[in-house]
Amino acid sequence: MVSDRRTPSDDPLKFLIVDDHALVRYGLSLALRQRYEHVAIVEAGSLAEAVRKVRSEPDLAAILYDLQMSDSDEHSGLTDMLEAAGDVPLIVVSGTTDVNVIASCIRAGARGFVHKGCEGVVLDQALPIVLEGGIFAPAPPTSPDGRPVRIALGSAAAPVRSESEAVSGLTERQREVLRLLLEGRSNKEIARSLGVLEGTIKVHLRTVMQRLGVRNRTQLALATVKAGIRLSS
Incomplete structure (x- = not known):
């Protein structure tokens, strides 16, 4: 029998949003809350505050970090943030379109880059990749005058019609997680x-x-x- 000890409401996904503009923090927070029913948001308006919070907040899932913080330059600030973050994956959220800067962020240890001109749904693509240990860093296009261009993504996939269709459409890793859950394992044990x-x-x-x-x-x-799907080990 599958244990229901760890429901989403008991164990929210926790993000640290680091940006020196309150409105940007609010927008990112709203985007995350719209996409995840159970989420905890920690905010920091400066690099110094972010370093303190990443060291004091347990179980952070990821950090969303603005590259241009008012109390540091972009290079040393990112280095300091990555050092404080340790194993917590960090996604740079920035308005820069310089591919060299984007590449340098990844080389420094950032696990992802999301351009501020992108549609919010890009977070849906970036987060699973980054949290699984991958890297998400598409180079944003620019217009002739250098201004960032919004990246229009296709609409979300149409809702599935049955449980069988839903399960059969899962990725290999999602099916693996589901198989271990059906064995009664907790999130920590699956991880x-x-x-x-x-x-x-x-x-x-x-x-x-x-x-x-x-x-x-x-x-x-x-x-x-109910779907009648066997998830082989």
Whole structure:
């Protein structure tokens, strides 16, 4: 029987948003809250505050970091933030379109880059990749006068019609997470088994739950059984 001890409401996904503009922090916070039903947001308006908070806040899933903070230059500031972050993945959120700057951020250790001119849905693509240990860093296009151009993405995929269709459409890693969940393992145990951060497992489970239209682990297990899909080990 699948345990329902760790529901989304008990274990929110926690992000640290670092930007010296309050309105930008608000926008990123709103974007995350719209995409994840259970999310905790920690904010910092300066590099110094961000360093303090990353050291005092446990279980951060990821950091969204503005490259141009008012109390540091972009290069040394990023280095200091990455050093403080340790194993917590950091995504640079910046308005720069300089591909050399973007590349230097990744070389320094950032796990992702999201341009401020992108549509908010880009976060949906970036977060699972980054939390699973990958790198998300598309170079944003620019107009002839150098201004950033909004990247229009296609509309979201049409809702699936059945549990079977939903499960069969999952990625290999999502199916692996689901298989371990059906064995009764906790998020922490699944993360340890797959060698990834616990925050990565939370993202995968939320994605699967949204796709199947369920709200907790028990409903997820029942929907999978109803779909008649065998998740081989």
